[in-house]
Amino acid sequence: MPERRPPTVVVLSVAGADAVARCLSALLPTLPADVALYAGGTDEGRAAIADLAGPRAFTWLDGEGVALWNAVVEAAPGADLILLDAATEVGPHWLEDLLAVAAAEPDAATITALSNSAAFLSAPRRNLAWPLLPPALTVAQAAQQVREGALGLHPRIPTALPHAAFVARAALELAGPFHGPSPQRALADLCVRATAAGLAHVVADEVYVAHRGALEGDLAADPAQAMAIEDAAEDRFSALSRALLATSVVLEPLGVTIDARSLGGGVTGTIVHLVEVLHALSARDDVRVRALLPAQIGDAAGRALARLSALERLTDGALPETLDRTHVVHRPWQVESAQEMAFLDALGERTVVTNQDLIGYRTPPVFDTPEHWRDYRRATAGALGLAAMVLFFSQAAADDALADDLVAPERARVVALGTRPVALELPADGTRPAALAEQARPFLLVLGNRFRHKNVRFALELLGALRDEHGWDGDLVVAGADVLHGSGSGDDAAWLLRHPEHAPHVHQLGAVGEAEKAWLLRRAAAVVYPTTYEGFGLIPFEAAAAGTPCLIAPVSALRDTLASRHALLVPWDARASAARVAPVLTEAAARVELVAAIDAAGAPLTWEATAAGLAAAYRDAVRLPAPPTARLVHEVARAEHDYWAARDGLSDATWALVRPDAGLVDDELATRLHGLLDGPGGRSRLLAALPERAGVAWRAASRVRRAAGRFYPDGR
16 A cells, blocks of 8 residues: 555745735635644734634644744644745645645655746746736636646755745654744755755646745855755756746747848748748747847848737847847757857747758768868757757658757657748739740749759750650740859750750749749749759749649658659659650640649648647747757857957957967966065066056956866866
């Protein structure tokens, strides 16, 4: 049989009538008859509880605070105590949940509930005594939401707090009675003694109470406990931090900062993605959105964001000195350095990154040197390892990262893009590209920058097969900028030189704007999308929205979004592909069928669904433990900040004297100079013997060496 726990008594410290009325109205319905209620406090409190307790039996003991607690220890031998402040209002299940935690934590001396005003156990605002609950929530509702959303971590803490704390009788018998000038100090003192005896102090993170009071006096009974409390309050990567973060996001809307610094210039796929995400998230009641914007926003993006009145805006390069972290910060595109991760960490408690694809990670030719490719790979691996959550547009992209252990499976989520812009106003009909002369022939269209994996040469081969073997009298239009590294345009040029009969039917436009892109999409006979690698692949859906069929192969992320029967290209056989696509170019029914199929596949992929997936991923990021490396990066960033805070205050001449790698002042000289300067008139005598400006170095030498020692612990 399981061991039976001692009986439990509730100890209520009572002061004014107003507080006790609120306390009792919440407390009395939750107390079983076999749980004794003890009370003590002021004469006013005694009269109030006698008037308000009704038929509920209670025992009044003379004394307040510490004296009351010790009196209950004597009056209820063998019982566990639950200490309550009359400024506390409990929820419906508080007692059963607190006792359940006590049963689950048999080595706990104390168990403390979370509250809106409880020092380092405060939520939704950590370390901030929040005077009221979040708007539109009653105490019972707040308690129930926390109960349902709690992680049940039961994190360890240095001391209990007296607003609502369970104290095990075993701890009292082992550590002795309460001692101290105030209830908080006495409870802290008991916790010190219980800790020394090997017992723990835990948080019941599924129990949330309202507290209208303030904790008075020091929270700690000795310096070591004070240091531990400071660490508990500041540590952002502990179980306590995670429990408080999880509580915060069930009591108020989840706060997210979106890194939207790429919203400058014209319209690109990334800009469409960012604008639509900001709009869709801002439309949700359960998310509060803050955007980090560039100093200059592109016109189209600016018009779209102007309609978001609730969007909080930050401007890159003009951030305030003090900036609250939101629950999450999200970088919706690749991170390319550890410094960027450290910057993002200052904006949110948990960092979420979107990894669009790994084409750069896997493809050396897109970089100018092997060393730069290696640096990019290292930065990518580091960023994905540091992120609390990594998002992918498709399962294919996620699987690619998982294949190299770049991200742990529990930290990977697939959140597909929306396929049709809603917030961003794009040209409806468009403008003919100036470089494309009038022509009567139909044309195939290839869109996208000229990277090798975009496989433009296959589109050329397909054109040749269609013209030679199927009698299709059409052209190929290639619209996309060439790239400096990793380009396939050399292969394309070689093919055209070897097939001069097709060269007049190929039109290479270079980069096109959105208006020109819209015109091309609407007038193409078909879009050819022979890419070999994609993180998602929007072009088939853009083509379908324009009423144009898209010719794809069943590869990479396209397998996730489109059924194989609609992927007409045979990888990478141009003749076989031409036989399959020819009907789409010559038969209206086949064309309409393919457009309808692609459009139907994209219909569920809305930006509203994207926002829902993002919100779910953000909540998962909050509930997961911080990545193991996050604490290290935080400490390195802090050391670097301290180092540069010292370094930036020095002139170049001063730095040359004291720099840690090749300073002109060694330890022996510094010791002798210190002895000279420390003596009477030493500074004046030294300056008189030196050029006028030389003495400024010594004022900062010690400070810089200490900072540099932290940043270069190996003494470099």
